[in-house]
Amino acid sequence: MNKRFYYVRTKVDVDMNSESKKQNFSKEQTLEKLRKNCCDNLKKAGESSPKTFLVTRKDLGRYDFPLLYDTLEKDLDEHKRLALLMAMPTFSNEMLKKKRAAMEELIWMLASASCVGGLIPIPGLSLACDISILVGALIRFCKAFCLDDESLHRLSEKVGKPIKELKSAIKNTPMIKNITPDLVMNLLLKSTACVTLSLVELGLDFVPVVGSLFGGISSFAVTYFILHRFLQDVEVDAANVRAVAAQP
Template identity: 55%
Template sequence: MDNTQSKQFPKELDELKDALAKGNIPDSAAKIKEELDLLERTTLNIAITGLSGAGKSSLVNALRGMTDYEERSAKTGVTETTKHPMGYPHPVFPNVTIWDLPGIGTSMFKVEKYLKQVGFDNYDFFIIVASDRFTVHDSRLAHEIKKLNKKIYYVRTKLDVSLNSEARKPNFNEMQTLKRIREYYCGNLEKAGESSPRVFLISRWDLSKYDFPLLLQTLESELEGIKKEVLIMAMPTFSKESIRKKQQTMESLIWKVSLLSCAVGLTPVPGLSLACDIAILVKTMKDMYKVFGLDDDSLRMLAHHVGKPFDELHSAIKNIPSGGEITIQFVRDSLKKSLLWGTLTVVELALDFVPIVGSVFGGASSLASTYCILKSFLRDVVKDAENVRAKAFER
């Protein structure tokens, strides 16, 4: 692990200082515990609808980071029609469920009845999918959903097919073609009464290209509070931007975890001059593998998706040990190293906290050490997530 630390105090620690300055450590720890528990319990339900064959089930799998061919994937293909709402939990973050809904165009019911039938209230937002045109039913549906104060996003799938046929024309320019297609769809939706439709162009076979990364970014930016964090953690890492967002989210979590581990684990760690609950740190580190798609299950799905061997992607992980090797012993050794090598930063941080925490639970150096090792571990995880992403998408 890289133990060199920046001397400047990270911004996210201002929040910690504020929380501690209010003086009541057990209360802060209890609140933080509640917050972290809530993060695990909060559910996110994404509804996908559109005509038969539009690519709904394929998008369900894409959002779950899965291919269409594995055991728990949504069935796709010309004869695999979605007839009833089917919830597909995210394979690694089961609190996120993507719902495959039958299209309104195939329904005999009126919009209100359709929404009632699919249980509209259960969903956080809707994605309407089309591989050709959005229909009048789609815009009517969108209108009703907006009245219910829920957001709608339009996704135009099978872009690869459209681009392939356009590419045969002389003077083909991909950027201009994309712009034209986007304008065409937005124009049509506006004519149908949509005031500011957002249309995302995607190809199921190349999710790192076109608008799929932008779709994820937009969904995330328009969610609020804890649901935003839930989405950021669960979404696949197809872009540098998504890795950066995950990093920011984890940064704001690790000081909370550090405080919690020091506040509840007052047992001194044998052989170390600090007291903390190492199990909390082990869990957080293991969670980081999942968040950044570096656990074996996520890597296997990514390998399937990009058609590369699992071992090839796994070999790009160079800075962190295998997930299974994150043990109490590993964390204890990291803490020991951080106390020996990272002395300057740990001491600086600890001194900064002493006036606030020192007298309360004698934990300034414990807090500084746990924070430093989590931060350093996160930096290594991010480097490896970038290495894996580069390896997965290199041609």
């Protein structure tokens, strides 16, 4: 079985800090020297054409980490690619855009699933399905954009800032522990369009065919609208957290 190997040289920032104290320091030459040294040693070990990536855990946006991610993204299948993307911290604006694009595709899938549930002619079932789908999706969005407690704690330790300071940048996104069916219901009630569609749907639940068709359409619209608006808030808050973390 053919396997791909990716060789990662970590703590490059330590080498760079050490070399920067020398006269005639050149960032490009130092990086090239590190890369060549890694490749030479790997070739001695029997690797004919090694791919070496220079990274630092302190700042994933520097050096070769973006290139490493792009390489993995090209080599992985669709499901593993999505899993990799969701596991990545939001270390750059480009990563935020990639996560947003992936979540927008997910919104269409979830809205379509909600539509299917809305077609079933059982009074109140589509609303229950919508709420269940929305709760799961909102939690997934928070985790994808690293706004969950675990991700914030890791970021706090990494940048040396109190987690309270990082959380202060989150203006619109609720903490995961607060994402419940009651919260989703409140989001629905705050939207005039969603309330109107839901009321009409409940009224038509007892009308054969028409009720089912409208139920599917309204469920799609409600799920899409709520998730799309929530995604916008999550992306903004994630960018705000990143900005606070980057402050000296």
